[in-house]
Amino acid sequence: MRILVSGGAGYIGSVTSAALLDAGYDVVIFDNLRQGHRQAVPAAATFVFGDLNNIAEIRAAFETYGPFDGILNFASHTLVGESMQHPEYYLRDSVVAGINLLTVAAEHGVKAFILSSTANLFDDPAKMPIDENERIVPGSPYGEMKAWMERALYWYERVHGIRYGALRYFNACGCTPTIGEHHDPETHLIPLILQVALGQRESIAIFGDDYPTPDGSCVRDYVHVSDLASAHILTLQALLNGGASRRYNLGNGGGFSVKEVIQAVRNVTGHEIPAVVAPRRAGDPATLVASSETIRRELGWEPRYTTIESIIESAWAWHQHHPDGYSE
Numbered sequence: 001m002r003i004l005v006s007g008g009a010g011y012i013g014s015v016t017s018a019a020l021l022d023a024g025y026d027v028v029i030f031d032n033l034r035q036g037h038r039q040a041v042p043a044a045a046t047f048v049f050g051d052l053n054n055i056a057e058i059r060a061a062f063e064t065y066g067p068f069d070g071i072l073n074f075a076s077h078t079l080v081g082e083s084m085q086h087p088e089y090y091l092r093d094s095v096v097a098g099i100n101l102l103t104v105a106a107e108h109g110v111k112a113f114i115l116s117s118t119a120n121l122f123d124d125p126a127k128m129p130i131d132e133n134e135r136i137v138p139g140s141p142y143g144e145m146k147a148w149m150e151r152a153l154y155w156y157e158r159v160h161g162i163r164y165g166a167l168r169y170f171n172a173c174g175c176t177p178t179i180g181e182h183h184d185p186e187t188h189l190i191p192l193i194l195q196v197a198l199g200q201r202e203s204i205a206i207f208g209d210d211y212p213t214p215d216g217s218c219v220r221d222y223v224h225v226s227d228l229a230s231a232h233i234l235t236l237q238a239l240l241n242g243g244a245s246r247r248y249n250l251g252n253g254g255g256f257s258v259k260e261v262i263q264a265v266r267n268v269t270g271h272e273i274p275a276v277v278a279p280r281r282a283g284d285p286a287t288l289v290a291s292s293e294t295i296r297r298e299l300g301w302e303p304r305y306t307t308i309e310s311i312i313e314s315a316w317a318w319h320q321h322h323p324d325g326y327s328e
């Protein structure tokens with residue numbers, strides 16, 4: 001089976017590509033390297049440099065490297081905070097990119113498509129943890145873009161018969177021994193705290209300590225990137241076996257505040273990690289914790305990294321070996 005992974009040079013896409021190869025799939029990665037890294041592409045994958053915003057480049061990739069049995073789309077703009085400053089990157093560029101890919105998928109009769117969706121669909125949840133019945137209230141233009149893409153999937157299934165999985169990751173984190181997290185600029189909490197432990201940054205900012213949470217800082221559900229990869233493979237197998245389209249919320253089911261994550265990094269690294277309270281970041285809801293009961297029940301998904309310490313240990317191991325990420 002041959003799978004196209006767009007955004008496969010990025011953080012979650014490269015780890016998932018490696019897992020797909022281990023599971024016996026052929027993998028073709030399509031990425032414009034705006035954020036991804038050529039070094040993160042597994043050696044056994046075929047790499048195609050291209051931009052989803054250029055439909056001719058997608059068509060060329062299908063003609064040269066297809067046919068594809070399935071598509072995993074990780075490629076988009078990815079930052080809640082940035083989307084509050086540049087909504088056009090999200091509501092225009094990433095939507096066009098996603099629709100271009102779906103359009104070419106339909107032209108080639110692809111039957112299985114998995115979208116990287118997000119917890120940012122749920123800005124005003126009625127209950128915690130958040131299950132798939134929760135009302136969709138995007139928290140930012142980023143979340144709105146993912147909501148639109150989920151609606152697009154609905155229509156591409158009705159019109160073209162493409163079955164889909166919409167996987168709403170909560171906070172992806174952790175590293176494998178060979179693939180790590182490196183964004184430029186880095187905005188994610190755990191790699192930023194690890195930069196303090198590495199002596200590359202003096203302190204970590206806590207974005208707001210006046211949220212309605214037990215210690216006042218935001219609470220998130222941190223799920224290991226390898227566990228996200230296994231969720232993709234289970235979902236892909238279900239779709240390729242003729243299973244129905246599905247939407248899953250993916251997290252560990254436990255929330256940790258920013259302050260608790262900082263303390264866990266102190267415990268793992270032995271570094272004091274100075275922290276300073278800073279203003280809230282626009283677009284951040286107070287608490288986001290997933291219920292992943294549906295994928296556990298339907299596909300038997302079981303995260304292997306169940307503690308925040310084990311996740312941070314995996315990230316600390318990679319960052320110690322790659323203090324400059326992929327830049328070295």
Ligand SMILES: NC(=O)c1ccc[n+]([C@@H]2O[C@H](COP(=O)([O-])OP(=O)(O)OC[C@H]3O[C@@H](n4cnc5c(N)ncnc54)[C@H](O)[C@@H]3O)[C@@H](O)[C@H]2O)c1
Pocket residue numbers: 006007008009010011012013030031032033034035036037050051052053073074075076077078079097116117118119168169170171172173183
């Ligand atoms: N990191 C998280 O916690 C998280 C949480 C929820 C959802 N997501 C979603 O998961 C996906 C992957 O996230 P990530 O953290 O691995 O991001 P990432 O930036 O590391 O990876 C995205 C990849 O897509 C590529 N890309 C972007 N636009 C492209 C385009 N137009 N054409 C071709 N390639 C393009 C980038 O170069 C990069 O390699 C994203 O869609 C993101 O919105 C991430």
Ligand SMILES: O=c1ccn([C@@H]2O[C@H](COP(=O)(O)OP(=O)(O)O[C@H]3O[C@H](CO)[C@H](O)[C@H](O)[C@H]3O)[C@@H](O)[C@H]2O)c(=O)[nH]1
Pocket residue numbers: 078079080081117118119120169170171172187188189190192204205206207208218219220258281284288
């Ligand atoms: O220096 C920092 C960086 C982050 N935070 C806080 O730490 C938490 C986690 O922030 P990240 O930037 O690591 O992750 P996000 O929750 O903003 O975003 C992640 O989850 C989102 C869904 O909620 C999106 O899907 C997005 O793509 C993905 O990166 C947030 O409360 C944020 O305010 C800080 O306090 N200080």
